[in-house]
Amino acid sequence: MKRILSIETEDFTLIISSEEEKQNKSFRESSFLNQLESCQFVIKTDVNVNCIRIDGVSNSLNKLSFWTKALFFENNSYQLRLINKKNIFDFLLQSNRKDEEKSILKLNEEYCQYYSYNNFVGLSFIQFSYRIGDMKRMFYFEFCVFPLKLNYDVDFKKKLIKEILNESVNLNFSLLSKASFGFHIDKYLPLSPSSTFANVVWIQLFLIISERLIQACSIIISHPYSQIVLQDALIEKQRLKSFTSALCRVNDGSFIMAKTSHITYDTLENRFIKRELMNLINKLNQVENSLAKNVNVSDSFTENIVILKTKLERCLHSNLFSMVASVNSCLLFSSPVLEKKNGYCTFYRLNKILQGNSLKVDTDILLRIKQISSLFEIWCFLHVKNIICELLGVNAVCNEKNEELYIGLLQGRKSKIEIVGKNICVDLYYNATIGRVHSDVMDLFSLTEEQRPDILLKIASGTDVKFVVFDAKYRYIIKNKTEYHPVSDGINQIHRYRDSLFRRGLNNEYVRSIWGGFVLFPGYNTNKEMQEAYYYTSIKYTNIGAFQLIPQRLDGTVLLKETLSRLVES
Numbered sequence: 331m332k333r334i335l336s337i338e339t340e341d342f343t344l345i346i347s348s349e350e351e352k353q354n355k356s357f358r359e360s361s362f363l364n365q366l367e368s369c370q371f372v373i374k375t376d377v378n379v380n381c382i383r384i385d386g387v388s389n390s391l392n393k394l395s396f397w398t399k400a401l402f403f404e405n406n407s408y409q410l411r412l413i414n415k416k417n418i419f420d421f422l423l424q425s426n427r428k429d430e431e432k433s434i435l436k437l438n439e440e441y442c443q444y445y446s447y448n449n450f451v452g453l454s455f456i457q458f459s460y461r462i463g464d465m466k467r468m469f470y471f472e473f474c475v476f477p478l479k480l481n482y483d484v485d486f487k488k489k490l491i492k493e494i495l496n497e498s499v500n501l502n503f504s505l506l507s508k509a510s511f512g513f514h515i516d517k518y519l520p521l522s523p524s525s526t527f528a529n530v531v532w533i534q535l536f537l538i539i540s541e542r543l544i545q546a547c548s549i550i551i552s553h554p555y556s557q558i559v560l561q562d563a564l565i566e567k568q569r570l571k572s573f574t575s576a577l578c579r580v581n582d583g584s585f586i587m588a589k590t591s592h593i594t595y596d597t598l599e600n601r602f603i604k605r606e607l608m609n610l611i612n613k614l615n616q617v618e619n620s621l622a623k624n625v626n627v628s629d630s631f632t633e634n635i636v637i638l639k640t641k642l643e644r645c646l647h648s649n650l651f652s653m654v655a656s657v658n659s660c661l662l663f664s665s666p667v668l669e670k671k672n673g674y675c676t677f678y679r680l681n682k683i684l685q686g687n688s689l690k691v692d693t694d695i696l697l698r699i700k701q702i703s704s705l706f707e708i709w710c711f712l713h714v715k716n717i718i719c720e721l722l723g724v725n726a727v728c729n730e731k732n733e734e735l736y737i738g739l740l741q742g743r744k745s746k747i748e749i750v751g752k753n754i755c756v757d758l759y760y761n762a763t764i765g766r767v768h769s770d771v772m773d774l775f776s777l778t779e780e781q782r783p784d785i786l787l788k789i790a791s792g793t794d795v796k797f798v799v800f801d802a803k804y805r806y807i808i809k810n811k812t813e814y815h816p817v818s819d820g821i822n823q824i825h826r827y828r829d830s831l832f833r834r835g836l837n838n839e840y841v842r843s844i845w846g847g848f849v850l851f852p853g854y855n856t857n858k859e860m861q862e863a864y865y866y867t868s869i870k871y872t873n874i875g876a877f878q879l880i881p882q883r884l885d886g887t888v889l890l891k892e893t894l895s896r897l898v899e900s
Contacts, residue, residue, distance in 0.1 A: 533614075542676060607651070611643060714787070718894065759783075
């Protein structure tokens, strides 16, 4: 393992290592695409940092926020070691990973964890807390995970993400991701916190987590946190079993002023939950009023907001919170109850996500995103849609409500867009399932195994019907060091689709209906190299081939448009 980063503090030394050969290869590939030598690292801690070493070289800057070369890449594995200098206990690691606590290994005075970001890219962090004696300390380390097949700044952030956002504000959110995409709102999204767009972003986040949030409230109400408190009370002397020096006589001695204990639910934690429930309800009212002015918002969408708001109001008006004082001022704090107790920790974490993504101006927003391979697939779908619309000179019409279409894309469910031109109708399917009995595509079925192409194009002009399949692959093969080619299993998959998918003819006979298909992949060949490549020249003879699509480069888009133009105009 190659040590890529070490951070030495007065309490511990943090060492991050990676497999040397793969790390060097990743850096070379990323440097070629990103022309990068710099990536921002941010450290926030209440412990003194003595030294930071990158590839064995000490950082001469005294700042805890600094720029250096990229160290973290998609599909690389990393080892994190924390060498204990002092008597550290109650060690708790947090990151973008799920179940990180379960994977921590402790050996003597070291904590160790292995992790990989797979196809997740963007802003990520490692955070841990611990105790030394009675002192609780925290360490936070923020960094960027770079892609290996796209330019991070131009292709990914400014093109792919922005183009998807233009189609839908919620496609990029996935709360279970390992990395986050950080961007500055006034740079990429020119809007105010009260804008419709900002409210749509927030409500989409809320819709994703609402079920778990309301479930957490139910757990809190059924198993609330309580405290035992002491208070002064007058008690008849004969009811006391014994006297202590803390007791004092009252009046004639028949009553005693004593300290009595009782259970209270009016705790800081319950006040916090009550306050945040009130804030969520107020926010939903704001969003509802904002979206009511938008004619593109369906009645069902608005009704869903009302239903969720009613459920939160029911939680707020429960017996538990009737015993809890209201707090008008902002109550921000953390406690072991909020961090660990069932129900409370879920509410605290989910509410924190909503607060962190509230779209405040001049605030860096961390949007949880899907794997870059999934985002590339969605971008290809929308890119093909835009090409068809441009060729036909019309706008697309969703057969579903917009929010349903986009949530379907987000969750990987089948989605359909209908594009109607003069004497032609084009249906564009995403993740449609085609089987022997059930098929999401009318008149199309499989005689053998169930098929599920990434993208399916149905072109109907009069009685003539053509089907075209697309397989979006966030992968490529490099040949002769400079030539980019699609992976072979993608091309073979297109052949399998054409062999397995049929429709019924006029005489009820089986008719092969797949005209052809294409693999869509990232690549950096020149226009001339693409036109001479086998995967493009094969289209002329087999109707099967591939196109390289890069958000910032139009060469592949031009060739794809030429091919689709012949299909929709024929």
